[in-house]
Each structure stands twice: as C-alpha cells, then as structure tokens.
Amino acid sequence: MKADFDPVTLATPFFILSIILEIVLARLGKADARYEPKDTAVSLGMGLFSGVAGLLTAGVVFACTLWAYEHRLFNIPMTAIWAWVAVFLLEDLTYYWFHRISHERRFWWAAHVNHHSSQHYNLSTALRQTWTGGVAGTWALWLPLAFLGFPPAIIAIQKGISLVYQYWIHTEAIKKTPRWFEAVFNTPSHHRVHHARNAVYLDRNYAGILIVWDKLFGTFQPELDAEPCRYGLVKNMATFNILRVAFHEWIGMAADVVRHPRHALGYIFGPPGWSHDGSRETSAMIKARSNPVEAAGTTRSPAGPQGSRA
Amino acid sequence: MDEAFFVQLALSGGAVAVLVAIAAWARIAKPAGPLDEHKARGILEYEFPGRTLDAIWVASNGAGALAKSGGMALVICQVGDGFAARQIPWAQAISASFKNGKLCVDLTDISAPRATLSLPSWPPTNLAA
Numbered sequence: 001m002k003a004d005f006d007p008v009t010l011a012t013p014f015f016i017l018s019i020i021l022e023i024v025l026a027r028l029g030k031a032d033a034r035y036e037p038k039d040t041a042v043s044l045g046m047g048l049f050s051g052v053a054g055l056l057t058a059g060v061v062f063a064c065t066l067w068a069y070e071h072r073l074f075n076i077p078m079t080a081i082w083a084w085v086a087v088f089l090l091e092d093l094t095y096y097w098f099h100r101i102s103h104e105r106r107f108w109w110a111a112h113v114n115h116h117s118s119q120h121y122n123l124s125t126a127l128r129q130t131w132t133g134g135v136a137g138t139w140a141l142w143l144p145l146a147f148l149g150f151p152p153a154i155i156a157i158q159k160g161i162s163l164v165y166q167y168w169i170h171t172e173a174i175k176k177t178p179r180w181f182e183a184v185f186n187t188p189s190h191h192r193v194h195h196a197r198n199a200v201y202l203d204r205n206y207a208g209i210l211i212v213w214d215k216l217f218g219t220f221q222p223e224l225d226a227e228p229c230r231y232g233l234v235k236n237m238a239t240f241n242i243l244r245v246a247f248h249e250w251i252g253m254a255a256d257v258v259r260h261p262r263h264a265l266g267y268i269f270g271p272p273g274w275s276h277d278g279s280r281e282t283s284a285m286i287k288a289r290s291n292p293v294e295a296a297g298t299t300r301s302p303a304g305p306q307g308s309r310a
Numbered sequence: 311m312d313e314a315f316f317v318q319l320a321l322s323g324g325a326v327a328v329l330v331a332i333a334a335w336a337r338i339a340k341p342a343g344p345l346d347e348h349k350a351r352g353i354l355e356y357e358f359p360g361r362t363l364d365a366i367w368v369a370s371n372g373a374g375a376l377a378k379s380g381g382m383a384l385v386i387c388q389v390g391d392g393f394a395a396r397q398i399p400w401a402q403a404i405s406a407s408f409k410n411g412k413l414c415v416d417l418t419d420i421s422a423p424r425a426t427l428s429l430p431s432w433p434p435t436n437l438a439a
Contacts, residue, residue: 023329023332027338034338036390036392037334038390039391044330048319048322048323112363119391119392192400204360219374235421236392236395237421237422238390238394238396238424239423240390244423249421251420252419254422289359
C-alpha cells in the first residue's frame with residue numbers, strides 16, 4: 001500500500017548514491033566497509049524484487065486496512081501534529097513486536113531470515129528485503145492502527161519513514177553517534193549487534209527507530225569492544241543462489257513438517273532451531289551453552305551482561 | 311501493472327548492475343586468504359565449540375576443509391570471502407564422489423547444497439570405516 005507521498009521512492013536515489021559513496025570511501029581507505037560482488041548482487045536483487053513480490057499481496061493488505069479503518073474507533077485528523085507524534089510512537093512499537101516475532105517464531109523467521117543471510121554488513125545489506133513478508137501476514141500487526149482511526153495514508157507514510165531511517169544504520173563506517181543519540185535511537189552500533197551471530201548478540205536489538213523499546217522490554221544489548229560482530233546466520237548459507245536465499249527456510253520448514261507431522265506445530269511456530277528431539281539448537285540454547293549464568297537470568301540486566309555503554 | 315512500472319523496474323535493474331560492477335571494481339572484499347590447518351581449526355572451533363577433531367584435511371587451494379569428529383564429518387566451504395560450515399555423518403563424507411582431485415560433498419541442506427574440496431586423494435584409507 002503506497003501513499004501519494006512515498007518516502008521509500010523519494011529516498012531511492014539517496015540509497016544508490018550512498019552505496020557508491022560507501023564503496024568509494026572504503027576503496028580509498030577512508031571508511032570501514034567490505035563489499036563482495038556476489039553478496040552485493042544478492043542483496044540488491046532481493047531488494048529489487050521485494051517490491052514486485054509485495055504487489056502480489058498488496059490488494060489484500062489494502063482491503064484489510066481499509067476495512068479496519070472503516071470500522072475505526074476514533075476520527076484522527078491527518079493534519080494534527082499530535083496524530084503524527086502518536087503514529088510515530090505506535091508504529092515504532094508495532095515494528096518492535098513485528099521484528100521480535102520475526103526472529104523468535106520460525107514461521108515469521110522464514111520470511112525475515114533472508115535479511116540476515118549476508119556475512120557482510122554494509123548499506124547494500126539494508127536492501128536485502130523479504131519476498132514473502134506478505135504471505136507471512138505480519139502486515140496484520142499494523143491493522144490496529146487503522147482500527148484506532150489513523151488514516152491508512154499516515155500509517156503507510158510512517159512505515160516508509162521507518163524503512164528509510166533503518167537504511168543508514170546498516171554500516172560499519174559509522175562507529176558511534178553522540179551518547180544522547182545512542183541512548184534514544186537505533187544506531188549503526190545497535191543494529192550491528194542485531195545482525196551479529198555471536199551468541200551474546202543473538203535475538204537482541206529489535207528496534208526500528210527508537211532503541212528505547214529494547215531497553216523497556218529487556219532485549220537491549222550494547223556492542224562490546226571485546227566481542228567484534230560476526231555477521232550472518234547461526235548456520236551461514238553456502239550459496240549465492242537468490243532463490244535459495246529467498247525460500248530456504250520455508251522449504252526447510254515444510255520438509256520438517258512432512259518428516260515429523262506429529263510435531264508440525266513445533267516446527268512451524270517454535271523458535272528457529274527448535275527440534276522435537278533436541279538435535280538442533282535455538283538461540284536460547286546457544287546462549288545457554290555460551291554463557292550459562294547469563295542464560296539462567298541470575299546476573300542479566302536489561303543493559304546486557306557488561307552494562308550499558310550507550 | 312502499467313508501462314511505468316516496467317520502466318522503473320528496468321531502470322532499477324540497471325542501477326543494480328552498475329552498483330555490483332562498482333563493488334567488483336573496488337576490490338574491498340574481506341581479506342580472508344586461503345585456509346591453512348591453523349585457520350581451519352579456528353573456524354571449526356568457533357562453529358562447533360568443544361568438538362574433538364580426530365583428523366583434518368584442508369583443501370589444496372585453501373577453499374575449504376573437512377574434519378572427522380567421532381561419527382561426524384565437519385565441513386567448511388568457502389562462500390565468497392567468507393565460509394560456511396555444516397556437519398554430516400562420517401559415512402556420508404566417506405561415500406562422497408571424488409573425481410579429478412575434487413571431492414563433492416552433499417551437505418543435504420537447502421541453504422548449503424554441497425561443498426567442493428580439492429584434495430589429493432579420497433577417502434583416507436586409515437579412516438574409511
């Protein structure tokens with residue numbers, strides 16, 4: 001669903017120019033960035049066709065949003081400043097829970113995993129977007145905003161603003177922003193943690209724009225100097241085949257269900273890595289193996305095991 | 311979908327091609343270098359912590375490695391400038407096809423279909439069972 005004012009479309013030239021800038025600065029040794037051509041091609045290819053894939057379910061999303069808005073509880077004017085402040089906060093809160101469920105339940109992870117499938121962390125990684133988000137149905141999480149009375153256009157614009165904001169934080173070129181900014185907003189440092197496969201960083205920092213949600217709900221982890229980020233998946237992909245990148249988790253999940261139909265619910269709605277016989281590892285199991293004390297919750301603070309550096 | 315959509319898609323595709331070409335020109339991939347036994351053991355220790363390695367074979371071109379750990383084979387294969395790791399039953403590794411100095415190991419994983427390792431010979435005669 002697109003409003004007449006679409007932040008993503010407007011930002012597309014910025015996306016292209018900033019990737020070129022990041023590459024050239026890295027080439028000149030002025031910025032920390034790594035690009036591998038095949039990896040870059042997959043990331044940009046996923047981004048290119050994610051919009052096309054989104055069109056397949058756009059009609060359903062639009063119809064459902066319109067239906068929710070027609071049954072709205074309140075009339076919220078699009079011209080009121082308070083409405084924009086409210087939608088900013090509520091949309092960002094919705095994004096946090098969308099993102100969290102997309103990591104903690106396999107059905108939705110199947111749609112989101114491709115965004116994390118690169119072993120690189122650069123601006124092109126930001127564009128490695130899902131092809132199956134519409135099918136996964138996570139868009140339904142935004143319906144309550146329309147039901148509350150926010151016009152669909154205001155929701156679409158805010159979602160676009162959030163997506164554009166999250167673009168620039170996919171970089172190693174920016175180390176830390178000012179302390180006050182790190183404390184409130186999602187930053188390159190916070191999001192590097194989110195993309196890392198180190199045990200201590202798994203399932204952390206789900207924020208869209210405001211990192212405060214992670215601090216509020218106990219999922220915040222600062223980037224640690226002693227633990228450099230290793231990017232990618234717990235089990236990294238061994239192929240650049242874009243179709244495998246887009247669909248591998250769906251196929252793996254379907255295969256598990258066919259092999260073990262009695263445990264279908266666990267394989268679909270359990271955490272990624274869940275298995276009926278314990279032969280695989282979830283993030284929680286990896287964390288427990290890596291740091292049993294923290295995993296038991298005996299010393300853990302919302303700021304993480306070594307306290308907040310933000 | 312109107313004509314403008316396809317024009318926009320084609321232009322975006324062109325932009326993607328240009329960006330990939332610039333990334334290739336820049337040569338700023340990770341300086342990983344070929345694997346030696348020390349590096350391979352380091353990767354295996356990170357990917358499979360606590361596992362004991364009975365034996366290890368590193369590909370002659372440094373693009374992968376295979377280790378025996380009890381009844382399992384731990385496999386590393388190069389992916390671009392990074393590596394991916396999987397484990398499979400040792401018997402499966404032993405029966406992998408070996409032709410012209412290339413061992414092709416079926417990793418039976420949709421996200422890691424196979425690993426190809428350059429080795430002087432396979433299977434190892436003393437560990438084939």
